[in-house]
Amino acid sequence: MNATGTVIKFGDNVDTDMIIPARHLSTADPKVLRHHFMEDVDPTLAGRIQPGDILVAGRNYGCGSSREHAPIAIKGTGAACVIAESFARIFYRNAFNIGLPIIECPEAARAIADGDRVEIDFEAGTIYDHTTGETFPTPPFPEFIQGIIKFGGLVQYVSAGGSYHDV
Incomplete structure (x- = not known):
């Protein structure tokens, strides 16, 4: 399982109200919420982000x-x-519960710049910055996490026969 994309970089302490403002919480539809991603920070970002892009941020x-x-x-x-x-711990768990891959790697987060082209190998545990040529090791995702991501979330993983006890 790999991902390759262009980096959009953020700083420290990006909170959930910045990610999706509270006034848009009347729906949990990702097709609607995507249009409001980070809109109070950068109103143009939701229109510029491309499928496959990789978000990189600082602490918390x-x-x-x-x-x-x-x-x-x-x-x-x-x-x-x-x-x-x-990552904030509850965000960390919520992300995996819905099948959003996230990686905690301080070295990569500090070194990778906005606009860099990055490739992630989730199974091998590597982040490769094509722009700079740097490689960053990270623990590979365990098999059950790969399953959760593959099926689009914990509920779908368990429905497909994955074991809740693995989690």
Whole structure:
């Protein structure tokens, strides 16, 4: 399982209200939420993000409220993955629950720049920056996490025969 895309870079402490403003929480439809991704920070971003793009951020990405709408909005944009120095723990769990791959890799998050072309090999545990030629090791996703991502979320994974006990 691989992902290759162009990086959109953010700083530290990107909270869930920045990711998806509270006024849009009346729906959990990713097709609707995608249009409001980060709109209070950059109103043009939702229109510029392309399927497969990779989000890279600093420390404490997804802090704030525990709403699942934030990772749903990100997944709705078609972003392939979020790489950050660190994630708020509830965001971390919510992201995997809906099948959004996220990677905690401080070295990569600090070194990769906005606009870089990055390739991620989730099984091997590598992040390769095609722009700079740097490679960053990261723990590979366990098989059950790969299953959750492949099936689009925990509910779909269990419905397809994956074991909840693996999680």
